Amino acid sequence: MRRRLTALLVGLWFPFVGWAGDTQINGVRVWPAPDHTRVVFDISSPAEYRLFSLANPDRVVIDIDAARLIKPLDQGASPGDSMLKHIRSATRNGNNLRIVLDVTDKTRPKTFLLPPNQTYGHRLVVDLLPQGAGSAKTAAATPPATTVKTAPANSLREVVIAIDAGHGGDDPGAIGRHGTAEKDVVLAIARELEQLIRAERGMRPVMIRDGDYYSSLRKRTDKARGNKADLMVSIHADAFKDVRVDGASVFILSERGATSEAARMLAAKENAADLLGGVSLEDKDDLLASVLVDLSQVATIEASYTAANEVLRAMRSVVKLHKPQVERAGFVVLKSPDVPSILVETAFISNPSEERRLKDKDYQRKMAQAIHRGVRSYFNKYPPPGTLLASTRQHIIAQGESLAAIAQRYRVSVDQLRLANNLTSDQVRVGQRLLIPSDS
Numbered sequence: 001m002r003r004r005l006t007a008l009l010v011g012l013w014f015p016f017v018g019w020a021g022d023t024q025i026n027g028v029r030v031w032p033a034p035d036h037t038r039v040v041f042d043i044s045s046p047a048e049y050r051l052f053s054l055a056n057p058d059r060v061v062i063d064i065d066a067a068r069l070i071k072p073l074d075q076g077a078s079p080g081d082s083m084l085k086h087i088r089s090a091t092r093n094g095n096n097l098r099i100v101l102d103v104t105d106k107t108r109p110k111t112f113l114l115p116p117n118q119t120y121g122h123r124l125v126v127d128l129l130p131q132g133a134g135s136a137k138t139a140a141a142t143p144p145a146t147t148v149k150t151a152p153a154n155s156l157r158e159v160v161i162a163i164d165a166g167h168g169g170d171d172p173g174a175i176g177r178h179g180t181a182e183k184d185v186v187l188a189i190a191r192e193l194e195q196l197i198r199a200e201r202g203m204r205p206v207m208i209r210d211g212d213y214y215s216s217l218r219k220r221t222d223k224a225r226g227n228k229a230d231l232m233v234s235i236h237a238d239a240f241k242d243v244r245v246d247g248a249s250v251f252i253l254s255e256r257g258a259t260s261e262a263a264r265m266l267a268a269k270e271n272a273a274d275l276l277g278g279v280s281l282e283d284k285d286d287l288l289a290s291v292l293v294d295l296s297q298v299a300t301i302e303a304s305y306t307a308a309n310e311v312l313r314a315m316r317s318v319v320k321l322h323k324p325q326v327e328r329a330g331f332v333v334l335k336s337p338d339v340p341s342i343l344v345e346t347a348f349i350s351n352p353s354e355e356r357r358l359k360d361k362d363y364q365r366k367m368a369q370a371i372h373r374g375v376r377s378y379f380n381k382y383p384p385p386g387t388l389l390a391s392t393r394q395h396i397i398a399q400g401e402s403l404a405a406i407a408q409r410y411r412v413s414v415d416q417l418r419l420a421n422n423l424t425s426d427q428v429r430v431g432q433r434l435l436i437p438s439d440s
């Protein structure tokens, strides 16, 4: 008895008010992510419910008044779920429903109702988060280390490519006529790209989403920035009501979107320090800080544009393009002020023949290879200082290029090129890989 009382006292009490009525629970979906688990209940109407946590054993309880299950909820954990162990349910007092989520210890629930969207009706969402996580304030309050690192001369870092497969979990993205979900095909392309980048000397991939779960756009940019990405590539598939529309496109952030984002970031003051590569904004007034962020973002957008052009050019030879030039839009996922970011719409999933192609393993690989070639060519031309790539650049000979022209472009002599590549003549062939010697 005493133990039960303690459990009740330990439990947190969240009352939530929708409106009363007979609510049907039509089903449940569980989306385990590396840092949280999302449990989604399909409900017939916005329900009145209470959610609280109990200890010994740890569980999250959801009481819904005047509710009934369409089918019994009894579900074990998904493989790899570190938060949720089991879901069970019981009817109480005739027509009230109690759902119990057995959870691992130190789990903090967060809950909200979602209105219907294109795919689903009303939903009750419970996010199971690790205790003490998600406190960005704690992270921001810790001042960045200001010690000057005297790295040994040979510790060259790898270029980091953040690969972001759009959507995931309860957010399927666009759906093709034959039921193909954007979230699945873009993850497949992202995984192909990950392998190609991993095999590339001097480059390292970071998967922003590596499973079927949703990650907020803000969390995606945070993860790219947290991994000090040199480039973020977000992968999507487009949709349009006219099924004839087809082709791939590459987007960067429009400056209009960027401006309001700079303002937003400052207002929140989230991670304001370290935003400009070590220039702390905390001691600057907001106006000056906003100018600094804008300058940083203008440079980032310029780099994004250059990278986007390289990717577009590499894609041109492989797939049909929707637009022949880089496009600009206010995508939130492109708004990192300090990480050049591009968004690739790989095809129109709403076009039946492109939907078929998107599902095809060969096409997925071809698309990933094109993005990879574009990314590689961008970093070969503009290797970030201090990276392995900056010290060992490569150039792949294109149609009509001569050794002299390449030497001029990389500001090295023809002799240096010959020496670095053991060339006995000045003849080069298309597709040949040349090592560009460092001029330092």
Ligand SMILES: [Zn+2]
Pocket: 166, 167, 173, 174, 182, 236, 237
């Ligand atoms: Zn999308």
